[in-house]
Amino acid sequence: MFDLTFSSSKPATIGMYVDGEWTNPAGRELIEVENPADETVIASIVDGSAEDAAMAVEAAHKASASWAIRPAIERARLVAALAGEVQTNHEALAHIVTLEQGKPIAQARGEIDAVITFLTYAAENARRIEGDIVASDNLNEEIQIRRHPYGVVVGLTSWNYPAALAARKLGPALVAGNTFVLMAHENTPLSGLALAQLAHDVGFPAGVFNSITGRGRVAGQAMVEHPLTGMVTMTGSTRAGKEIFRAAADTVKTVRLELGGKAPFIVMDDANIDAAVAAAVTARYTNCGQICTCNERMYLHSAIANEFMDKFVAASQSLTIGDPMGNVDLGPKVSRFERDKVADVIAASVKAGADVLLEGGVLENDQYARGHWMAPTVLSVKDNHIPAIRDEVFGPVAVAMNVGSFDEAVALANDTQYGLSAYLFTKNLKHIQRAPHVLKFGELYLNRSNGEAVQGFHTGWGMSGLGGEDGKYGFDGYMRKQTSYLNWD
The missing domain is CATH 3.40.605.10 (Aldehyde Dehydrogenase; Chain A, domain 1)
Structure with missing residues (x-):
C-alpha cells in the first residue's frame, strides 16, 4: 500500500x-x-x-x-x-x-x-x-x-x-x-x-x-x-x-x-510590451524553467528591445526564491545534475561572447547551502549559435537577440533542430496570419503565454x-x- x-x-x-x-x-x-x-x-x-x-x-x-x-x-x-x-x-x-x-x-x-x-x-x-x-x-x-x-x-x-x-x-x-x-x-x-x-x-x-x-x-x-x-x-x-x-x-x-524544445519568443515593434514581458517571464521561469514549451530564446525588434529588456530584467530580479512549500516564485532545480548542466550552458555562452544582463546562476550560500538552487540569469547575444540560444537550457536562463524585421525573426526562430512551440507578440494582422504558415513548430502561442488546452493538440515537429x-x-x-x-x- x-x-x-x-x-x-x-x-x-x-x-x-x-x-x-x-x-x-x-x-x-x-x-x-x-x-x-x-x-x-x-x-x-x-x-x-x-x-x-x-x-x-x-x-x-x-x-x-x-x-x-x-x-x-x-x-x-x-x-x-x-x-x-x-x-x-x-x-x-x-x-x-x-x-x-x-x-x-x-x-x-x-x-x-x-x-x-x-x-x-x-x-x-x-x-x-x-x-x-x-x-x-x-x-x-x-x-x-x-x-x-x-x-x-x-x-x-x-x-x-x-x-x-x-x-x-x-x-x-x-x-x-x-x-x-x-x-x-x-x-x-x-x-x-x-x-x-x-x-x-x-x-x-x-x-x-x-x-x-x-x-x-x-x-x-x-x-x-x-x-x-x-x-x-x-x-x-x-x-x-x-x-x-x-x-x-x-x-x-x-x-x-x-x-525537447527550444521555443522562440518573438516580440515585434508594435506589440503590447507590458503584456509581452509578463508572458515572457511566466513562460521562462515557471517550474524553474523546466517546461518543454518554455520561452527559451527571445527575438526582439530593435525598436523596442531596450524597453523590453529593461522591464524583463527588472521582473526577473523581483522573483522570489525559496522554500517551495511557501509563497515563492522559484523552487530548486530537480537535481544537482540538472542544475550543473544549466550552469555549464551559462559558462559556455559567456565564453562564446554572450553579455550578462543579470547574473544569477548557482546559489550555494546561507539558506541555499543545501538543495539545488539557481537564480534567474539573463543574457544578450548577437550570434544565433551561442549555446544558450542554440541548445535546450531547461532552467532559469533567459537569452535575447535583437532583430530588424519579422522575416529575420522567423528565419532565426526556424534555425533549430526543434519544433515544439513558438511565441509571437504583435498587433500586425499580417504577421499573425502568416505565423502559422512560416513558423515550423507544432504549437504556436500568439499574444499569450504558454499553457496548452486539454481540447487542443500538443505535438512537436522535427527533433x-x-x-x-x-x-x-x-x-x-x-x-x-x-x-x-x-x-x-
Missing part, C-alpha cells in the same frame, strides 16, 4: 504496483528519492529489473482482453472515479509533487488540477470512439473502418510534471481500451505510485493500471522491447526519445514521443517528437484502425 500522507521526516520504502497488488521491496536494490530543496531522502523505491518490467507487461497483457471488451462508458466511469479520488486527495498529492520535484506548492496544486482535467476529459471521450463506412467500388459491398486498442501501452514520463504527464497518457489510453504500465523517472516516481494507489482504491481491475519503478536504460528499455507491448508513449529528452525509437524498431511498435497528446487527435492516437470489406453478394 502507498500512504499518500508520508512525510520527509519518515522516509518510506515503496514497492511496485503490478497486477492489482503492491510488491514487497524487502531485499531488493533500492533508489533513494530526494527532496531537491534540502537533499533529504524522502523515500526509497525499487530499482526495477528487466524481469520486473516483463512481469508488469505480462500482467497488463493478461488483463487487456477483458478490459477492451468492456463498454467504453464503463471504462470511462472508472477513469472519472479516479479523477474524483484525485480531487479528494488534492492537497496530499500536491505536497508529494513539491517534495519530489521541487516546484512551488501553488504550481504543484495547479499540476493536480491538470491531472483532474486530463482524466475528466478522457472520460468524456468514451462516446466519441467512432469509425467510418466508406462506399465500395463493388456491388453489394461496403467498407467499414473501426478503431481498436493497441493492447498494452507503456508510458514513460519525465520528472518535470510527474503527476500531470502520467494522467495525460493514462486517461485516454484506458478509455480507448488499452491497459497501461507506467514508469516515471527515478527522480520523481512518487506521483505515479500515488495514482496507482488511488486507482486501486476506486476498483480498477487487476492488471489494467500498473506502476513500476527503476531506470530507463534497464526496466524502461525492457518494456519497450517486450513483444507484448503494443505501444510506447514517452515524454522526455530528445536523447532518450531516440534511444526508445531504436529500441522499438526491432518489433516495429507504435511510438509516441514528446521530446521535438512524434505523435502528440490532448484533444481528439491525441485520443485517436491510442487506437489503431482496422478495415473490413463486407460483401453480401
Whole structure:
C-alpha cells in the first residue's frame, strides 16, 4: 500500500504496483528519492529489473482482453472515479509533487488540477470512439473502418510534471481500451505510485493500471522491447526519445514521443510590451524553467528591445526564491545534475561572447547551502549559435537577440533542430496570419503565454517528437484502425 500522507521526516520504502497488488521491496536494490530543496531522502523505491518490467507487461497483457471488451462508458466511469479520488486527495498529492520535484506548492496544486482535467476529459471521450463506412467500388459491398486498442501501452514520463504527464497518457489510453504500465523517472516516481494507489482504491481491475519503478536504460528499455507491448508513449529528452525509437524498431511498435524544445519568443515593434514581458517571464521561469514549451530564446525588434529588456530584467530580479512549500516564485532545480548542466550552458555562452544582463546562476550560500538552487540569469547575444540560444537550457536562463524585421525573426526562430512551440507578440494582422504558415513548430502561442488546452493538440515537429497528446487527435492516437470489406453478394 502507498500512504499518500508520508512525510520527509519518515522516509518510506515503496514497492511496485503490478497486477492489482503492491510488491514487497524487502531485499531488493533500492533508489533513494530526494527532496531537491534540502537533499533529504524522502523515500526509497525499487530499482526495477528487466524481469520486473516483463512481469508488469505480462500482467497488463493478461488483463487487456477483458478490459477492451468492456463498454467504453464503463471504462470511462472508472477513469472519472479516479479523477474524483484525485480531487479528494488534492492537497496530499500536491505536497508529494513539491517534495519530489521541487516546484512551488501553488504550481504543484495547479499540476493536480491538470491531472483532474486530463482524466475528466478522457472520460468524456468514451462516446466519441467512432469509425467510418466508406462506399465500395463493388456491388453489394461496403467498407467499414473501426478503431481498436493497441493492447498494452507503456508510458514513460519525465520528472518535470510527474503527476500531470502520467494522467495525460493514462486517461485516454484506458478509455480507448488499452491497459497501461507506467514508469516515471527515478527522480520523481512518487506521483505515479500515488495514482496507482488511488486507482486501486476506486476498483480498477487487476492488471489494467500498473506502476513500476527503476531506470530507463534497464526496466524502461525492457518494456519497450517486450513483444507484448503494443505501444510506447514517452515524454522526455530528445536523447532518450531516440534511444526508445531504436529500441522499438526491432518489433516495429507504435511510438509516441514528446521530446525537447527550444521555443522562440518573438516580440515585434508594435506589440503590447507590458503584456509581452509578463508572458515572457511566466513562460521562462515557471517550474524553474523546466517546461518543454518554455520561452527559451527571445527575438526582439530593435525598436523596442531596450524597453523590453529593461522591464524583463527588472521582473526577473523581483522573483522570489525559496522554500517551495511557501509563497515563492522559484523552487530548486530537480537535481544537482540538472542544475550543473544549466550552469555549464551559462559558462559556455559567456565564453562564446554572450553579455550578462543579470547574473544569477548557482546559489550555494546561507539558506541555499543545501538543495539545488539557481537564480534567474539573463543574457544578450548577437550570434544565433551561442549555446544558450542554440541548445535546450531547461532552467532559469533567459537569452535575447535583437532583430530588424519579422522575416529575420522567423528565419532565426526556424534555425533549430526543434519544433515544439513558438511565441509571437504583435498587433500586425499580417504577421499573425502568416505565423502559422512560416513558423515550423507544432504549437504556436500568439499574444499569450504558454499553457496548452486539454481540447487542443500538443505535438512537436522535427527533433521535438512524434505523435502528440490532448484533444481528439491525441485520443485517436491510442487506437489503431482496422478495415473490413463486407460483401453480401
